[in-house]
Amino acid sequence: MKHLLSIADLSREDIESIHDLTDNFVEVSRRQIPKVPALRGKTVVSLFYEDSTRTRISFETAAKRLGADTMTFSVSSSSVKKGESLRDTIDTIGAMGIDAVVVRHQSAGVPWQLTRWTDAAVINGGDGWHEHPTQALLDTYTIRERLGTLDGRHIAIVGDIKHSRVARSNVLAFTALGAEVTLVAPPTLLPPSLEGWPVRVSHDLDSILPKVDVCYLLRMQRERMTEALVPTLREYTATYGLTRRRADLLAPRALVMHPGPMNRGVEIAAEVSDLPTATMVEQVSNGVAVRMAVLFLLLGSGTRAEAARVVADA
Amino acid sequence: MPDSSVVIKGGTIVDFNGDRQADIRIVDGVVDSIGEDLGGDRVLDAGGCAVGPGLVDLHTHLRQPGKEEAETVESGARAAAVGGYTCILAMPNTTPAIDSAGVVREVLDLGRTAACDVRTSGAITVDRAGEALAPMAEMAELGVRFFTDDGTGVQDTRLMRRALEYATALDVTLAEHCEDASMAAGGHMHEGEWSSRLGIPGQPAEAEELMVMRDIALARLTGARVHFQHLSTAGSVAMVKAAKSTGLRVSCEATTHHFTLTDAECASYDPVFKVNPPLRPRADVEAVKAGLVDGTIDAIATDHAPHTTETKEAAFDEAPPGMLGLETALALANTELDLDLRQIFGLLSWRPAQLLGVTDVHGGPIEVGRAANLCIFDPTATWTVDPDESVSRSRNNPYRGRQLTGRVRHTVFAGEPVVIDGEPQR
Numbered sequence: 005m006k007h008l009l010s011i012a013d014l015s016r017e018d019i020e021s022i023h024d025l026t027d028n029f030v031e032v033s034r035r036q037i038p039k040v041p042a043l044r045g046k047t048v049v050s051l052f053y054e055d056s057t058r059t060r061i062s063f064e065t066a067a068k069r070l071g072a073d074t075m076t077f078s079v080s081s082s083s084v085k086k087g088e089s090l091r092d093t094i095d096t097i098g099a100m101g102i103d104a105v106v107v108r109h110q111s112a113g114v115p116w117q118l119t120r121w122t123d124a125a126v127i128n129g130g131d132g133w134h135e136h137p138t139q140a141l142l143d144t145y146t147i148r149e150r151l152g153t154l155d156g157r158h159i160a161i162v163g164d165i166k167h168s169r170v171a172r173s174n175v176l177a178f179t180a181l182g183a184e185v186t187l188v189a190p191p192t193l194l195p196p197s198l199e200g201w202p203v204r205v206s207h208d209l210d211s212i213l214p215k216v217d218v219c220y221l222l223r224m225q226r227e228r229m230t231e232a233l234v235p236t237l238r239e240y241t242a243t244y245g246l247t248r249r250r251a252d253l254l255a256p257r258a259l260v261m262h263p264g265p266m267n268r269g270v271e272i273a274a275e276v277s278d279l280p281t282a283t284m285v286e287q288v289s290n291g292v293a294v295r296m297a298v299l300f301l302l303l304g305s306g307t308r309a310e311a312a313r314v315v316a317d318a
Numbered sequence: 319m320p321d322s323s324v325v326i327k328g329g330t331i332v333d334f335n336g337d338r339q340a341d342i343r344i345v346d347g348v349v350d351s352i353g354e355d356l357g358g359d360r361v362l363d364a365g366g367c368a369v370g371p372g373l374v375d376l377h378t379h380l381r382q383p384g385k386e387e388a389e390t391v392e393s394g395a396r397a398a399a400v401g402g403y404t405c406i407l408a409m410p411n412t413t414p415a416i417d418s419a420g421v422v423r424e425v426l427d428l429g430r431t432a433a434c435d436v437r438t439s440g441a442i443t444v445d446r447a448g449e450a451l452a453p454m455a456e457m458a459e460l461g462v463r464f465f466t467d468d469g470t471g472v473q474d475t476r477l478m479r480r481a482l483e484y485a486t487a488l489d490v491t492l493a494e495h496c497e498d499a500s501m502a503a504g505g506h507m508h509e510g511e512w513s514s515r516l517g518i519p520g521q522p523a524e525a526e527e528l529m530v531m532r533d534i535a536l537a538r539l540t541g542a543r544v545h546f547q548h549l550s551t552a553g554s555v556a557m558v559k560a561a562k563s564t565g566l567r568v569s570c571e572a573t574t575h576h577f578t579l580t581d582a583e584c585a586s587y588d589p590v591f592k593v594n595p596p597l598r599p600r601a602d603v604e605a606v607k608a609g610l611v612d613g614t615i616d617a618i619a620t621d622h623a624p625h626t627t628e629t630k631e632a633a634f635d636e637a638p639p640g641m642l643g644l645e646t647a648l649a650l651a652n653t654e655l656d657l658d659l660r661q662i663f664g665l666l667s668w669r670p671a672q673l674l675g676v677t678d679v680h681g682g683p684i685e686v687g688r689a690a691n692l693c694i695f696d697p698t699a700t701w702t703v704d705p706d707e708s709v710s711r712s713r714n715n716p717y718r719g720r721q722l723t724g725r726v727r728h729t730v731f732a733g734e735p736v737v738i739d740g741e742p743q744r
Contacts (some may be wrong), residue, residue: 091631095428111633112517113587134517172517195514196522 005306007296009115011176013139019180021308023145025297026290028311032318033293040318042311047104047305048263051077051093052129053109059138059263061127063106066295072303075102090114091121098122103303107131125302133167140173142294144181146287147218151261153180155182159256160212162188162244163222163271166195166233170263171222173228175203188212189244192233209244213253220261221246240287241270251276258261259283322359323350324532324735326538329364329694330716333371334668342369342523343601344690347733353688362735363695371436371682372669372691372729374405376464376493376571377547377619378609379640380436382428383421384413389624389711391425392645395432396744397622397710399736401644402726403670404695405435405680410446411469417441417452422460422588433744434729435691437674439464442481442492448473451481458488465676466493468547469594471529472531473499478533482542491673493545496529496554497521498593506635508581508596516584518634523551523602526595530554534561537568545673546570548621552605559614569673571619573651574643577606579716589637590631590716592693593623594638610655610665614741617670619646626713642715645708648716652697652724659697667693694728701725707743 005018015020032038048067057159065076075143077097088096089222097105104125107115112132112161119126130136140155159178165171165187178185185203187194194205206212213219234240241247246260251273254260260272260282300311324355326342331352341356342349370599375398381389389397391408398406408425410416416425416438429436444450446467454465465485470492472478478494485492505521507513513520534557537544549555549570556572575593582602583591591597609615623640630637651662671681679689700723705715729737736743 039725055358089631090633109633111635113634116587117631117633132517133519169517172515185578196509196520197514199511200515 005301007119008102008113008118008137008302009126009128011140011180014180016180019141019144019177022150022294022297023142023299025248025311026145026293028308028315029293029296029300030290032315033289037183039069039071040314041071042300042304042314043067043070046072047075047101048072048104048106048299049075049077049102050106050112050129051097053079054130054131056108059108062291063129063295066292066299069292070296070299072299076154077175082236085167090117092120097248101201103166104299113312127298127302129170132169133289134169135173136169137173137193138295138298139170140289141298142287142291143174143220143263144177146261146283147259148291149286149290150283151217153176157183157217158186159183159218160186160188160216160221161222161304163211163224164193164228164245165189165222166193174220175201179242186212186216190234191303193228209250210284214255216254217243217257218259218261219246221254221271223263223265224267237270238259245270246272246276251279257281261287264288322382324362324363324730324732324733325356325358326369327356328691329369331684332368332663333684334664335683337660342684342692343424344730345685347690348528349684349686349688349690352684352728353451353555360735362694362738364727366698367694367696367727368659369684370425370693370695371667371684372680372682372693372731373402373666374672374676375403375618375620375622376617376674376679377407377621378406378408378572378644379411379623380408381624383424387711388626391428391436391637392432393709393711394433394622395429395436395522397431397708399728399729400709400740400742401646402648402695402729403434403653404435404691404693404729404731405676407464407469407674408436408438408542409467410439410441413448413461415441417444417446419453419456419460420627422457422462426460427544427692429555431688433742434731435680437676439466439468439493440535441465442449442467443477447479448468451477454490455488458490463491464491464493464545466495466547469499469570470499471495475532478539481534482544483534484573486540486542491543491545493547494529494533495547496533498525498528501525501528506592510581510597510599512581512584516587518584521596523553523598526551527553527557534566534568537561539564541567543567548573548576548619549615549665550576550594550598550606551602553654554607555609555614559609562614569616572606572610572615573619573621574647574660575641575716576612577601577603578650578654579606582632583716589632589634590641590714591661592634592637592639593641594639607655611657616673618647618665620644620652624710627713630714637704642708642710642712645710646703646715646717646722648695648726649724652723689728690733692730693726694730695724696727697724699725
């Protein structure tokens with residue numbers, strides 16, 4: 005594997021082997037000095053056209069824990085502001101001799117375009133509404149840790165599916181690993197076509213909640229109101245928010261997940277996010293280990309045996 | 319070489335009167351004789367070729383004035399000649415827009431030395447802003463026969479009604495880029511299965527169809543001639559077919575890309591496939607093809623829309639829409655459509671010539687005494703499209719690597735061989 009662009013490019017076995025590698029790196033993260041020299045001498049650049057402190061820091065932490073050098077190309081203070089094109093930017097960064105670039109862009113497809121212009125490994129850190137593959141890898145890893153397997157599990161993804169790269173990657177990852185997926189959203193927040201999506205759709209959260217093993221909530225963005233997609237945030241919360249009352253409809257061991265950042269009081273009630281079945285904190289910590297696994301896969305040998313060796317030697 | 323003669327030798331003449339094997343001798347820009355074994359000062363081999371009237375494009379973006387780095391009247395006309403065209407209609411979305419007699423004169427002047435006959439359309443509204451009528455009579459006076467705000471449709475229904483009413487006194491055609499702006503807002507490809515999967519904001523087929531529907535109603539109300547530009551959906555084709563059957567004065571064109579490419583191309587995220595109206599699903603492509611075959615669609619147009627490589631090397635939703643078309647249109651029609659050569663020349667030459675009102679010199683028939691505007695086309699030559707070989711200034715050709723059957727061998731414009739063996743002569 006040269007790049008990580010889309011969950012669609014990964015087989016079930018690919019995802020599972022990334023999870024297996026992640027197991028090794030989770031252990032590293034718990035150490036007093038959480039660092040192994042697996043990628044010493046490698047350089048990883050984060051190229052973030054859209055603000056995302058969480059994802060950027062997670063990738064940079066992952067790279068540093070593997071001994072790689074990291075650089076941040078901050079778009080807001082750079083030549084891009086002066087009109088530099090996508091191609092010129094990647095040519096410039098590439099000329100510095102880098103091994104991987106993690107790209108976050110507000111437009112779908114940018115990571116694919118970069119692969120045409122650079123020899124470095126390209127990691128999709130989120131492209132427009134399209135995909136966010138490492139988020140799906142860390143989410144599935146978290147579910148696997150909590151529930152053992154995704155096979156046969158029923159997962160509801162609730163909220164603004166239409167504009168969500170997290171939803172697109174997770175639909176692919178959840179179903180690849182054998183889970184059943186129900187999308188729960190008002191019709192205005194679903195993609196215009198679900199042709200070819202192996203999912204069911206519901207507009208009735210109350211009837212779905214008792215049946216699911218995982219309730220995966222998406223962030224509801226305030227700008228959706230101005231686009232007439234939902235009348236008010238209040239009405240959204242009343243119909244699709246995981247309120248305290250609704251959380252009681254969940255099976256006792258059903259997980260509550262959210263990619264963050266949360267709008268407490270909108271898609272999720274504050275008390276619900278603090279339930280023991282809520283996984284938000286683990287998602288963040290697993291995110292670093294999953295990203296270590298991805299970097300190791302793309303820039304290192306990628307084998308589990310080698311991972312075990314560097315982890316043990318350090 | 320005003321005094322020398324040119325002979326097109328060994329080809330089959332194809333025009334709306336039928337096919338016949340004959341040589342053509344041209345003297346002083348005019349067909350001087352048609353017959354067997356003609357001789358002359360210069361002989362162009364047309365063995366195995368169809369010799370048709372030069373092609374006429376109803377929809378060309380020449381980018382001059384304003385974006386000369388992407389195309390000029392001269393370079394666009396040269397690309398047209400290489401594609402077999404002897405007449406092209408410049409679209410008015412230049413900077414400044416072609417919305418006054420002054421800009422019309424500028425474009426026509428630039429066209430006087432070009433490799434084909436450059437006509438221009440005029441904008442319907444001032445600066446194509448959709449707010450006030452442009453001085454149509456003043457532009458019609460200079461020979462403008464087509465008015466359009468191409469790039470956008472006229473959104474204000476009342477204004478479009480007035481424009482159509484006003485046009486009925488001028489014997490001109492109003493051509494509409496059908497797109498309901500509020501419906502299409504923010505959409506960068508066709509809205510459907512592919513846009514949903516790719517996460518690219520889409521615009522539905524209905525954004526086009528709503529305006530086709532409205533303008534058919536306005537054609538009925540005003541009695542004006544309405545031409546629908548670049549129709550791309552099954553629904554649009556069906557509505558125009560129905561409107562024609564009730565006797566309304568409507569006509570339409572389809573572009574080569576709308577019958578040869580689908581929205582699945584956008585999966586590459588290559589902005590070379592971004593165009594407006596967007597590439598559509600297979601069912602729409604088939605409906606456009608069927609409309610070309612059954613005569614609902616009057617003409618094939620190119621919507622040749624040059625963009626520099628820099629502007630197309632942007633993110634898909636940030637890149638400008640548009641693709642090249644002049645150099646590949648005839649070969650694509652020949653390769654992809656289940657039509658004989660005479661029907662194909664009809665769609666690319668005499669039908670658009672009639673719609674544009676240029677049949678005095680373009681679109682045939684090929685007869686003694688008529689202007690020698692000819693396209694000599696080898697229908698069996700095979701070739702592979704290489705955008706880097708284009709004579710356009712731009713490289714945004716979506717057919718890179720595509721195998722095509724049929725190639726323009728020579729183009730004769732006003733008696734002068736402007737393209738010989740595929741090579742532009744000026």
